[in-house]
Amino acid sequence: MKQIQMTKNPSFSLISTNKIIQLNDIWTSYDSKIFALEGINMSIDRGANYAIVGQSGSGKSTLLKLMNGMMIPSKGTIKIDYVTPNMNDKKFKKMMHTIGYIPQSLGLIKNITVLDNILIGALPRLNKLQSLFKQFPESEIKEAKRIMELVGLDGKENRKAYMLSGGEKRRVVIARALMQKPTILLADEIVSELDHVTAHEIMDLIADAQKRMNLTAIMVHHDIQLALEYANRVAVIKDGQKILEIGVEGDSIVDFQTGDMTNEEIMEMYYDDSKK
Amino acid sequence: MMTPKNNIIIGIIVALLVVTSYNIDANPFDFAEGIPNLAIILEEMVAVEPKYIPTALWAMFETIQMAFIGTVVGVVIALPLSMLAARNLNSKFVYAPIRALLAAIRTFPSILWAILFVIMVGLGPFAGVLAVIMYTIGFVAKLQYESIEAIDSDPVDAVSSIGVSKWQLIRYVVIPESAPHLLSQILYMFDYNIRQTSILGLVGAGGIGFYIINYIKFFEYGKAAIFMLVVLVTVLIIDWVSVKIRDKYIMKSQHGMEVTTK
Numbered sequence: 001m002k003q004i005q006m007t008k009n010p011s012f013s014l015i016s017t018n019k020i021i022q023l024n025d026i027w028t029s030y031d032s033k034i035f036a037l038e039g040i041n042m043s044i045d046r047g048a049n050y051a052i053v054g055q056s057g058s059g060k061s062t063l064l065k066l067m068n069g070m071m072i073p074s075k076g077t078i079k080i081d082y083v084t085p086n087m088n089d090k091k092f093k094k095m096m097h098t099i100g101y102i103p104q105s106l107g108l109i110k111n112i113t114v115l116d117n118i119l120i121g122a123l124p125r126l127n128k129l130q131s132l133f134k135q136f137p138e139s140e141i142k143e144a145k146r147i148m149e150l151v152g153l154d155g156k157e158n159r160k161a162y163m164l165s166g167g168e169k170r171r172v173v174i175a176r177a178l179m180q181k182p183t184i185l186l187a188d189e190i191v192s193e194l195d196h197v198t199a200h201e202i203m204d205l206i207a208d209a210q211k212r213m214n215l216t217a218i219m220v221h222h223d224i225q226l227a228l229e230y231a232n233r234v235a236v237i238k239d240g241q242k243i244l245e246i247g248v249e250g251d252s253i254v255d256f257q258t259g260d261m262t263n264e265e266i267m268e269m270y271y272d273d274s275k276k
Numbered sequence: 277m278m279t280p281k282n283n284i285i286i287g288i289i290v291a292l293l294v295v296t297s298y299n300i301d302a303n304p305f306d307f308a309e310g311i312p313n314l315a316i317i318l319e320e321m322v323a324v325e326p327k328y329i330p331t332a333l334w335a336m337f338e339t340i341q342m343a344f345i346g347t348v349v350g351v352v353i354a355l356p357l358s359m360l361a362a363r364n365l366n367s368k369f370v371y372a373p374i375r376a377l378l379a380a381i382r383t384f385p386s387i388l389w390a391i392l393f394v395i396m397v398g399l400g401p402f403a404g405v406l407a408v409i410m411y412t413i414g415f416v417a418k419l420q421y422e423s424i425e426a427i428d429s430d431p432v433d434a435v436s437s438i439g440v441s442k443w444q445l446i447r448y449v450v451i452p453e454s455a456p457h458l459l460s461q462i463l464y465m466f467d468y469n470i471r472q473t474s475i476l477g478l479v480g481a482g483g484i485g486f487y488i489i490n491y492i493k494f495f496e497y498g499k500a501a502i503f504m505l506v507v508l509v510t511v512l513i514i515d516w517v518s519v520k521i522r523d524k525y526i527m528k529s530q531h532g533m534e535v536t537t538k
Contacts, residue, residue, distance in 0.1 A: 068437050087439075096439030107434025112452045120448055123440045131444050173434075180438060 051231035100177025121179025320498025350412025401482025
């Protein structure tokens with residue numbers, strides 16, 4: 001377990017001009033009465049490993065859906081690389097090709113093989129004829145196999161997706177996202193249901209891919225310990241509000257939001273979460 | 277259970293049963309008296325010369341071929357229609373008219389389609405094939421758009437978040453996800469079409485039913501019974517084979533569907 005020490009004096013720069021994602025006073029509602037998110041501000045550095053932590057129903061999954069254009073906020077502005085996410089906008093739709101999104105349910109296609117699932121990530125690069133006849137260029141198949149090796153799936157390309165274990169399924173969806181040649185990776189609680197060892201394997205895999213591919217990773221977690229171990233920024237969401245944002249560097253934690261939470265309260269939350 | 281209200285309802289149903297049976301002249305005693313006639317048919321069957329059996333088998337083979345063509349062509353036409361009729365893939369202006377058309381096709385039982393096509397293209401197996409095609413379109417399209425609407429929305433959402441085109445989504449997610457249902461529906465339809473085609477001959481649309489109705493017309497019940505026996509045995513064999521195929525290819529993937537990650 002990581003030793004947590006709070007300091008009010010950040011040892012690294014707070015201001016960066018290279019923000020890949022910016023959320024400005026975001027409100028969302030499903031029925032215009034109950035708000036899932038209430039005035040969220042967030043800015044994420046290019047190449048960051050950003051974690052969003054919160055309990056079920058806190059609104060953390062909603063944040064990811066806003067970032068890939070699957071949802072539109074009722075109020076506020078979002079910029080992904082200076083473009084407003086919107087599935088119906090051609091410019092953003094092109095950006096979506098390089099935003100890897102892994103939902104909590106993973107979204108694997110169960111009756112097709114591992115290789116076919118991974119190749120889905122390359123679909124935007126096919127022309128109409130190639131996609132009609134399912135003719136992936138040799139280079140894409142090579143790339144898929146290279147990624148399979150990277151995520152530890154070599155030799156399993158012809159396995160049907162439904163036959164895989166929980167850990168393997170996650171490796172497939174990560175590979176599918178990497179196949180997109182992503183600049184941003186959004187992952188929604190993809191290790192929550194795994195055992196401790198497997199969860200760390202998957203997290204290591206993402207950290208490794210992030211370094212190799214210069215990715216910005218935004219990962220939603222239920223478990224704050226996991227977030228502190230891997231992320232360099234952690235935002236805590238509660239009841240649709242960001243109650244805390246901390247930076248993690250080595251073993252020290254820096255408070256970014258002159259928070260109304262004390263060290264004890266963070267620890268309390270931490271234990272609350274790990275009990276669940 | 278036996279409240280006065282229930283007693284009244286049961287009384288009404290029994291009374292209706294008696295009245296309607298009387299009206300259509302359905303007498304259980306006639307049925308009992310008719311049982312010995314079965315023995316006569318059996319006697320006639322045994323007396324039928326064996327040279328008719330190859331004819332019966334050939335007629336059955338023709339029936340199977342008709343059902344095969346009807347099923348294949350029907351499914352090929354039904355698939356694009358089912359894509360257009362699925363509510364989760366199209367706007368109302370597309371799916372509503374297609375659904376109405378499919379419902380209209382299903383309103384006619386296949387034997388009525390057969391009569392229509394006998395009038396159009398004349399007596400013979402081709403009319404029967406056309407009838408099977410129509411029937412298959414109506415049913416497979418319905419079964420298929422229902423299974424498209426029932427597919428898991430998670431892969432659809434995950435893949436559409438990549439920003440793929442609608443056709444890619446259909447080609448790479450919707451079709452593979454609904455394919456196990458499709459295979460089972462095609463098998464069911466083929467199985468069903470063989471039984472259907474066996475009776476289409478009754479209106480002159482070819483197949484083994486054509487022989488059966490003619491023997492009955494000339495009171496050659498023994499020969500009719502031999503031909504019916506061939507239908508029975510064939511249907512049993514096809515049933516058995518399709519159960520085997522279903523076990524081998526479909527149960528496996530449906531088992532996979534239960535092991536979701538949720």
